[in-house]
Amino acid sequence: MKTLVIVSHPEIENSMVQNFLKASCAGLEEVTWHVLPSILDVAFEQAQLKTHDRIILQFPLYWYAAPASLKNWLDTVLTGDFAFNGSQPLAGKEFGLVVSTGIAAKHFQAGGSEQATMSEILRPYELVARKLGMTYLTPFVIHQLGYWSETAKQLLVVDYQRYLSQQNFTLTDKVAWFQAQLAQRQAVAEDEAQQQQLVLIGEQLAEQSELLTDLNWQVQMIRQEEGEG
Amino acid sequence: MKTLVIVSHPEIENSMVQNFLKASCAGLEEVTWHVLPSILDVAFEQAQLKTHDRIILQFPLYWYAAPASLKNWLDTVLTGDFAFNGSQPLAGKEFGLVVSTGIAAKHFQAGGSEQATMSEILRPYELVARKLGMTYLTPFVIHQLGYWSETAKQLLVVDYQRYLSQQNFTLTDKVAWFQAQLAQRQAVAEDEAQQQQLVLIGEQLAEQSELLTDLNWQVQMIRQEEGEG
Numbered sequence: 001m002k003t004l005v006i007v008s009h010p011e012i013e014n015s016m017v018q019n020f021l022k023a024s025c026a027g028l029e030e031v032t033w034h035v036l037p038s039i040l041d042v043a044f045e046q047a048q049l050k051t052h053d054r055i056i057l058q059f060p061l062y063w064y065a066a067p068a069s070l071k072n073w074l075d076t077v078l079t080g081d082f083a084f085n086g087s088q089p090l091a092g093k094e095f096g097l098v099v100s101t102g103i104a105a106k107h108f109q110a111g112g113s114e115q116a117t118m119s120e121i122l123r124p125y126e127l128v129a130r131k132l133g134m135t136y137l138t139p140f141v142i143h144q145l146g147y148w149s150e151t152a153k154q155l156l157v158v159d160y161q162r163y164l165s166q167q168n169f170t171l172t173d174k175v176a177w178f179q180a181q182l183a184q185r186q187a188v189a190e191d192e193a194q195q196q197q198l199v200l201i202g203e204q205l206a207e208q209s210e211l212l213t214d215l216n217w218q219v220q221m222i223r224q225e226e227g228e229g
Numbered sequence: 230m231k232t233l234v235i236v237s238h239p240e241i242e243n244s245m246v247q248n249f250l251k252a253s254c255a256g257l258e259e260v261t262w263h264v265l266p267s268i269l270d271v272a273f274e275q276a277q278l279k280t281h282d283r284i285i286l287q288f289p290l291y292w293y294a295a296p297a298s299l300k301n302w303l304d305t306v307l308t309g310d311f312a313f314n315g316s317q318p319l320a321g322k323e324f325g326l327v328v329s330t331g332i333a334a335k336h337f338q339a340g341g342s343e344q345a346t347m348s349e350i351l352r353p354y355e356l357v358a359r360k361l362g363m364t365y366l367t368p369f370v371i372h373q374l375g376y377w378s379e380t381a382k383q384l385l386v387v388d389y390q391r392y393l394s395q396q397n398f399t400l401t402d403k404v405a406w407f408q409a410q411l412a413q414r415q416a417v418a419e420d421e422a423q424q425q426q427l428v429l430i431g432e433q434l435a436e437q438s439e440l441l442t443d444l445n446w447q448v449q450m451i452r453q454e455e456g457e458g
Contacts, residue, residue, distance in 0.1 A: 010304070064357060065300060066300075071294060071296070075296055121352070121356065124350060
């Protein structure tokens with residue numbers, strides 16, 4: 001699965017969030033990092049969309065929407081003829097959003113100072129995905145990264161990498177994704193001790209995963225019996 | 230009351246809707262028609278906002294939002310320092326939207342092909358108005374103007390003029406607005422016959438308006454008695 005990350009930010013060099021996210025996905029082979037240039041090559045942009053399976057729009061939230069450069073990209077690249085009249089070259093692909101904001105999560109709800117949920121605010125993008133015949137992924141929203149602890153940021157790296165590269169968002173695929181990551185790290189592990197530790201984590205993960213499969217099976221059986229009873 | 234109409238359209242000369250709306254408001258003295266230039270003079274834009282009471286953003290709906298030039302205007306002109314940190318120079322003013330679309334109204338509802346209402350789609354603008362402390366007016370949406378009859382278009386001129394220049398949107402103000410328009414026309418009427426006709430319309434309007442006031446009064450009395458009973 002190939003992922004295209006389209007980044008829109010008017011001052012990207014100075015953006016702590018964008019620098020953090022760029023560093024976070026540096027090791028991912030199947031991910032194309034694409035910062036929107038000031039002058040768009042429409043044919044190139046359209047071709048790139050066709051050769052990727054998951055399209056991510058990544059931006060800071062300004063006035064409840066993406067910056068103007070991303071709107072310009074939507075208006076210019078996604079022409080009716082390319083996107084939905086006739087063939088639908090993007091249909092069936094996935095459409096994700098990575099949105100950063102300096103406002104705390106608690107404000108985005110009824111009664112909060114923003115009075116609206118992120119789902120409501122980002123609804124126009126959901127409608128874009130729908131129009132293109134794409135699957136809308138749950139937006140990946142990062143609130144106030146500046147205040148996060150180092151541990152929280154490390155977990156964010158993993159979550160972000162999964163958002164970009166995990167095939168599906170089921171638990172089975174999550175486990176598979178982690179196992180693939182472990183195998184990759186094992187291959188480049190520096191000493192034997194480190195390698196053994198990674199093997200151990202892999203084994204534990206496999207064990208837990210089997211246990212979970214068993215539990216799921218039992219839950220299904222109980223439900224079936226209840227249904228019959 | 231002074232109204233500022235901020236128009237965003239990438240090909241405004243060729244836009245039938247924008248040409249129609251421009252012609253429709255040509256006679257209105259208190260209305261400033263402002264097409265967004267490609268390079269913004271931020272200080273001028275901010276000053277203009279301060280000297281008007283009703284701010285209208287007017288645009289065609291592209292990908293469920295305004296064109297990029299309006300987003301650029303929002304991002305550039307409405308800086309935090311100008312708009313909401315410290316003093317709130319736009320608080321208390323009115324915020325309206327004039328939105329055109331080539332898609333029929335019936336599609337903007339649950340089960341319609343667009344799957345969302347205009348209220349949902351335009352919600353981010355409602356949130357902008359809220360953030361600025363402005364009163365959000367019900368959006369003025371024009372669907373598929375190309376298919377309208379001449380009569381319908383004539384009524385649209387009146388509705389659009391009212392949206393721009395009617396003080397409040399109560400029935401009393403509606404009548405007052407029509408009476409002011411009639412007086413203005415009487416002053417420039419070409420012959421006596423035309424003038425007499427306008428006087429007649431004015432008298433009828435006043436009569437109907439009095440009748441309506443009486444009826445409203447009676448309804449209030451009935452409600453009061455019911456409340457007491």
